[in-house]
Structure formats: structure tokens, C-alpha cells
Amino acid sequence: MKRTGFAAAHVGMLLWALLIAVSFSAAAQVSQAIDPILLTGLRLLCCALVFLPLLLFKGDTAMTARGLLGHAVLGMLLALYFGSLFEALRYTSAVNTGTMFTLVPLLTLLFEAILTPDSRLKQRVLPMLVAAAGAVLLVLKGAGPGELPSLYAVSVYAVGCLAMALYSPLSQRLKANSLKGRGPVGMTFWNMLFGALFLLVFCGFSGGWRSALLLSGSDIWWLIYLALFATLTTFWLLHRAIGVIAPSSVISYIYLSTLFITLFHWLWLRQSPRALEIFGALLVGVGMLALLISSRDAMPAQQSALKASGHVSGD
Numbered sequence: 001m002k003r004t005g006f007a008a009a010h011v012g013m014l015l016w017a018l019l020i021a022v023s024f025s026a027a028a029q030v031s032q033a034i035d036p037i038l039l040t041g042l043r044l045l046c047c048a049l050v051f052l053p054l055l056l057f058k059g060d061t062a063m064t065a066r067g068l069l070g071h072a073v074l075g076m077l078l079a080l081y082f083g084s085l086f087e088a089l090r091y092t093s094a095v096n097t098g099t100m101f102t103l104v105p106l107l108t109l110l111f112e113a114i115l116t117p118d119s120r121l122k123q124r125v126l127p128m129l130v131a132a133a134g135a136v137l138l139v140l141k142g143a144g145p146g147e148l149p150s151l152y153a154v155s156v157y158a159v160g161c162l163a164m165a166l167y168s169p170l171s172q173r174l175k176a177n178s179l180k181g182r183g184p185v186g187m188t189f190w191n192m193l194f195g196a197l198f199l200l201v202f203c204g205f206s207g208g209w210r211s212a213l214l215l216s217g218s219d220i221w222w223l224i225y226l227a228l229f230a231t232l233t234t235f236w237l238l239h240r241a242i243g244v245i246a247p248s249s250v251i252s253y254i255y256l257s258t259l260f261i262t263l264f265h266w267l268w269l270r271q272s273p274r275a276l277e278i279f280g281a282l283l284v285g286v287g288m289l290a291l292l293i294s295s296r297d298a299m300p301a302q303q304s305a306l307k308a309s310g311h312v313s314g315d
Contacts, residue, residue: 037086040083047231055185137280238250
């Protein structure tokens with residue numbers, strides 16, 4: 001299996017950040033009358049079906065019982081995250097969910113320290129804190145001036161953010177053990193499939209499947225878009241970068257996503273930048289630049305460790 005290069009992994013994550021930025025607003029376009037668990041289950045199932053032919057072509061279908069369990073756990077984390085996002089969007093704005101997501105890289109760093117301890121972790125703490133502070137200044141606002149998001153929305157999405165923070169470090173840990181040798185296509189397919197099954201089974205018991213009758217043509221279009229670009233593509237890019245870049249550095253690209261969201265409001269919606277937002281944008285830029293430099297400095301040692309373990313990540 002061909003290994004993804006350092007530069008290619010970062011370019012891919014730059015595209016990831018842009019797709020994530022668009023996804024928050026795209027998810028908000030789907031009718032709020034439809035059960036969010038059903039929406040998420042259909043979204044993940046669509047992703048898995050799209051990747052099935054490629055999986056069969058690559059012959060990455062061999063599976064052990066431990067491998068199935070690993071994918072099931074990762075699929076559950078995906079189900080928790082996406083389900084919480086759709087539910088939170090019922091009670092708060094896409095901007096607020098984007099703001100909360102800025103905490104995920106710091107939580108990822110914590111889980112990374114527990115699951116894959118590394119002496120270089122401390123080099124990423126300060127750059128991530130700087131970028132996180134800038135991201136919070138960029139988008140921390142409610143639906144109106146001085147309005148904060150609802151406590152329920154914050155609580156629900158906090159569970160999803162914890163699940164997403166655990167996803168990348170746990171993926172790396174499993175890819176070195178029960179899922180060793182599994183490429184981005186296989187990881188994406190099986191994780192999405194299990195996530196979809198969990199959500200659709202729950203939806204069957206909860207009665208949320210009945211809201212499928214309310215799906216309009218517009219809702220179906222947005223679901224297809226979210227499945228192909230905001231879910232399938234982003235998670236393929238994520239798994240493509242994991243192993244080449246540390247999990248916490250990979251997910252830190254969400255800070256650039258936050259910056260893209262703000263630039264959209266400034267340039268496209270013609271909203272006047274506030275002083276704190278400008279300062280926040282500078283902090284994000286400085287933090288991400290420092291994170292990139294520290295990531296490059298750690299590259300030789302990291303790739304040596306990958307060669308020693310026989311683990312590769314690529315197409």
C-alpha cells in the first residue's frame with residue numbers, strides 16, 4: 001500500500017477544512033421536521049454504499065472478529081457525533097456548533113496522550129491553545145447579539161465532540177493492532193456502515209423513521225451533498241492523513257475551517273469584521289503556522305517509527 005506523503009497529507013487536510021466549513025451551513029439547510037437520527041443514518045449509509053465498489057476493487061474485505069469490533073466502536077463514535085450535530089442544530093445556530101467544535105483538537109490531544117503517548121505532544125499544546133483562542137474569538141456568538149446557545153444544545157453537542165475527539169487517536173491505536181494494514185477506503189467504509197446500522201436500528205425503535213415521509217427533494221439533495229462531500233470525502237482525507245500527521249495535528253485543521261466560516265461571513269455576506277474577530281483571525285494564523293512547523297520537525301522521527309512498525313497510510 002502506497003504511503004501518503006507529508007505535504008500531500010497537509011494539502012488534503014486543507015481541503016478537509018474547507019469542506020467542513022461548508023458542512024455546518026449545509027447541515028442546517030435540511031428540514032428540522034425530520035428526525036436527526038434518521039438523517040444521519042441515511043447519510044452514513046449512502047457513504048458506505050458509494051465506497052463499496054472501490055472496497056471490492058481493492059480487495060480490502062478480509063475481516064476478523066477483533067476487526068469487526070474495532071470498526072463497530074469507531075462507527076458508534078461517528079453515530080454519536082453526527083447525531084448530536086443534527087440534534088443541536090434544532091436549538092442553536094451553525095455558528096455555535098462550529099464554535100464548540102474548536103474544542104475537539106484539544107480534547108484529541110488529551111486522548112492521544114492516553115492512547116498513543118509521545119514525548120513530542122507537549123510541542124503542540126501552545127500552538128493549539130493559540131489557534132483555539134483565535135477560533136473562539138472568531139465565532140463565539142449566539143443567534144443574536146449577546147445571545148448564548150441553549151444549555152441543551154451545548155450538552156448534546158458536547159457528547160458528540162467528545163466522541164469525535166476520541167475517534168482519531170483510537171483509529172491510530174486500532175490501526176496498529178486489530179485493524180493493522182487497513183487503508184483509508186476500508187476504514188471509511190466499515191466505520192460508516194456500522195455507524196449507519198447503529199443509527200437506523202435506533203431510529204426503528206424510536207419511531208423516527210416515520211419522518212422519512214417528510215423528506216422533500218431539497219432535503220434529499222442536501223443529504224446527498226453532505227454524504228459525498230461533508231462525510232465521505234472528509235473522512236477519507238482524515239484517514240489518509242492519520243499516521244502521517246499526529247491525530248491532534250490532523251484535527252487541528254478545524255481551526256482553519258473556523259477561519260473559512262468567518263471569511264465567508266465577511267466577504268460573501270458582507271458582515272463588517274469586529275476588532276476581536278480580526279485579532280482572532282491573526283491568532284488562528286499564528287497558531288496553525290506554529291503547529292505546521294512543529295509537525296514538520298517531528299516528521300522524521302514519526303516516519304521512522306512508522307517504518308519500524310510496518311504501518312503505512314495511503315491510497
